Amino acid sequence: MTAADGRPPLGARSMRRRTVEDRAMRTLIWIAAAVAVLPLLLVLYYVASQGLPALRLSLFTAGPRPVGQAGGGIKPAIVGSMIMVGLGTLIGTPIAVLTGIYVREYASGRAAVVVRFLIDVLAGVPSIIVGLFIYGLVVVPMGNFSAIAGALALAVILIPGVARITDEMLALVPHSVREASYALGVPRWKTVVKVVVPAALNGIVTGVVLSVARIAGEAAPLLFTALGNSVTSTALKQPMDALPLRIYLYASGPYKVWHEQAWAASLVLVGLVLCFALAMRLLFRRPAVS
Amino acid sequence: MQANDLRARDQIADIVGGRRPALGEILFRGILLLAVTLVLGILIGLLVELVLRSRPSFAANGWSFLWTSTWDPVHEVFGILPFFYGTLLTAVSAMLLATALGVGVALFLVELAPRVLARPVSFMVEMLAAIPSVVYGLWGIFVLAPWLRVYVETPLHDHFGGVPLFSGYPIGIGYLTAIVVLTVMVLPTVAAVSRDVIAAVPQSQREAAFALGATRWEMMRIAVLPFARSGIIGASILGLARGVGETLAVAMVIGASPSITISLFHPGYTMSALIANEFAEATTSLYRSTLIEVGLVLFLVTLLINIVARLLVWKVTGGERAGGVLV
Numbered sequence: 001m002t003a004a005d006g007r008p009p010l011g012a013r014s015m016r017r018r019t020v021e022d023r024a025m026r027t028l029i030w031i032a033a034a035v036a037v038l039p040l041l042l043v044l045y046y047v048a049s050q051g052l053p054a055l056r057l058s059l060f061t062a063g064p065r066p067v068g069q070a071g072g073g074i075k076p077a078i079v080g081s082m083i084m085v086g087l088g089t090l091i092g093t094p095i096a097v098l099t100g101i102y103v104r105e106y107a108s109g110r111a112a113v114v115v116r117f118l119i120d121v122l123a124g125v126p127s128i129i130v131g132l133f134i135y136g137l138v139v140v141p142m143g144n145f146s147a148i149a150g151a152l153a154l155a156v157i158l159i160p161g162v163a164r165i166t167d168e169m170l171a172l173v174p175h176s177v178r179e180a181s182y183a184l185g186v187p188r189w190k191t192v193v194k195v196v197v198p199a200a201l202n203g204i205v206t207g208v209v210l211s212v213a214r215i216a217g218e219a220a221p222l223l224f225t226a227l228g229n230s231v232t233s234t235a236l237k238q239p240m241d242a243l244p245l246r247i248y249l250y251a252s253g254p255y256k257v258w259h260e261q262a263w264a265a266s267l268v269l270v271g272l273v274l275c276f277a278l279a280m281r282l283l284f285r286r287p288a289v290s
Numbered sequence: 291m292q293a294n295d296l297r298a299r300d301q302i303a304d305i306v307g308g309r310r311p312a313l314g315e316i317l318f319r320g321i322l323l324l325a326v327t328l329v330l331g332i333l334i335g336l337l338v339e340l341v342l343r344s345r346p347s348f349a350a351n352g353w354s355f356l357w358t359s360t361w362d363p364v365h366e367v368f369g370i371l372p373f374f375y376g377t378l379l380t381a382v383s384a385m386l387l388a389t390a391l392g393v394g395v396a397l398f399l400v401e402l403a404p405r406v407l408a409r410p411v412s413f414m415v416e417m418l419a420a421i422p423s424v425v426y427g428l429w430g431i432f433v434l435a436p437w438l439r440v441y442v443e444t445p446l447h448d449h450f451g452g453v454p455l456f457s458g459y460p461i462g463i464g465y466l467t468a469i470v471v472l473t474v475m476v477l478p479t480v481a482a483v484s485r486d487v488i489a490a491v492p493q494s495q496r497e498a499a500f501a502l503g504a505t506r507w508e509m510m511r512i513a514v515l516p517f518a519r520s521g522i523i524g525a526s527i528l529g530l531a532r533g534v535g536e537t538l539a540v541a542m543v544i545g546a547s548p549s550i551t552i553s554l555f556h557p558g559y560t561m562s563a564l565i566a567n568e569f570a571e572a573t574t575s576l577y578r579s580t581l582i583e584v585g586l587v588l589f590l591v592t593l594l595i596n597i598v599a600r601l602l603v604w605k606v607t608g609g610e611r612a613g614g615v616l617v
Contacts, residue, residue: 043425121600274417
């Protein structure tokens with residue numbers, strides 16, 4: 001392999017030059033790792049330092065007030081996020097898990113490759129496009145923006161990730177476990193439901209939780225589906241607010257109060273997401289196996 | 291393939307079960323197929339929906355929509371070239387930066403890092419993917435953009451203002467900030483996939499290099515990187531796809547001003563940001579349809595990039611995926 005790249009063989013260069021080059025490249029690699037970690041620390045630092053001072057009880061108990069009035073909060077966004085993320089998860093998870101089971105346990109050869117590939121394609125669709133899709137599919141026929149449209153958009157975004165994780169976690173269950181079950185005369189479907197899936201459950205749950213954390217932070221697919229709402233609403237057929245939507249609105253606006261609340265809302269959102277991820281990490285050790 | 295042998299052994303279980311397949315088996319398979327059909331339906335529905343709803347736009351704007359630069363919703367003249375340019379410029383730049391950084395991180399994690407560091411660094415890089423887009427946008431507007439304006443753009447403008455790249459007026463909001471934000475957002479994808487691809491290089495390759503007397507870097511250069519090359523290219527193209535589709539963080543820091551310029555400090559616009567900013571306010575049906583056609587173009591571009599990337603990564607990892615849970 002080396003002869004082909006046109007470089008002289010290793011021994012032809014002086015040992016000193018080689019050592020210096022080795023040192024230099026190793027230092028560069030260390031620097032790359034340090035630089036890569038830096039943005040996370042910076043974002044977390046600013047979210048914490050800007051968000052904490054703006055964090056007060058009224059944030060969770062009040063809705064947005066007209067500009068100029070003191071106080072106000074993001075209750076509609078918190079309630080809305082919980083409803084739409086919850087609903088999206090309920091809709092998306094069963095479809096995703098069943099698809100993952102099909103790919104790993106039943107699809108043979110070519111079918112598995114094709115479905116796996118299509119799941120990857122779906123995972124690559126930009127979330128704003130999913131918003132456009134649901135807009136055409138749900139919002140236009142219904143005649144107005146609604147929470148149910150938002151939840152559906154989030155479900156579509158959840159599906160590929162969970163399907164993929166289910167597929168990968170099932171692959172980790174040794175085949176001998178399945179055969180032991182067959183040997184006892186248990187049919188295939190019962191083997192999958194009662195033996196294989198329970199064995200992979202930890203990993204699947206981890207995947208679902210991380211995906212839920214991800215859709216909780218999505219604003220783009222909600223822009224033309226849930227739209228946003230400045231009063232607390234629980235009606236599924238009406239527009240609904242969400243944390244990321246509120247952050248987007250407030251960050252783009254000109255008012256200082258809005259910016260403060262955007263930081264506070266970010267703190268709530270990021271705190272939630274990181275808690276989920278950290279909990280999963282500690283509970284089940286390494287979730288991603290490749 | 292081994293997977294097929296295992297599948298054959300599963301199927302033996304069906305035969306040994308004797309008789310016709312049980313009702314439970316048929317039901318279960320039916321439910322599974324229903325779910326898969328739904329997923330495929332979403333994908334097909336997406337494409338059909340976008341194509342159907344962009345037909346009025348296509349009829350009115352024709353093909354020149356793709357290469358003209360005037361965007362004038364009031365007179366219904368639509369050309370998306372500046373947006374296409376903005377998307378490409380930001381995504382490709384971010385991909386290049388993230389690849390340099392991401393391969394460094396991957397080599398660090400697999401080849402150099404002491405065990406105590408490998409896990410936390412790996413975790414932190416993956417966590418970059420967990421931070422919501424709007425939070426990056428918020429940070430971009432209020433922290434990164436002012437910082438870049440004062441410490442990067444102004445000095446560059448003062449000393450190298452003659453270079454076209456640095457010719458714009460340093461205002462912080464513009465292509466440069468968008469590229470930096472995007473690099474951070476694309477990095478976890480590139481790093482995590484590269485890490486797994488590099489980890490998939492057989493240990494014997496490394497041992498062979500060491501046996502030839504290679505230093506550690508020489509080992510990476512002659513044994514690891516050539517072996518992982520197409521996977522790493524796949525990883526960076528996956529990053530490109532992510533960068534092309536990324537919406538709100540970019541929309542918040544890029545300045546929403548359609549322009550085709552080489553200046554990094556100039557405000558710009560991307561296709562995704564255009565849809566995010568204007569769709570809710572689009573009043574006429576042609577305007578709306580045009581924005582959906584922009585979405586269709588964006589969808590097809592990401593589709594193409596994704597397909598190429600997946601094929602490259604699969605080639606190296608032998609059909610298994612790479613990357614973390616979040617990527």
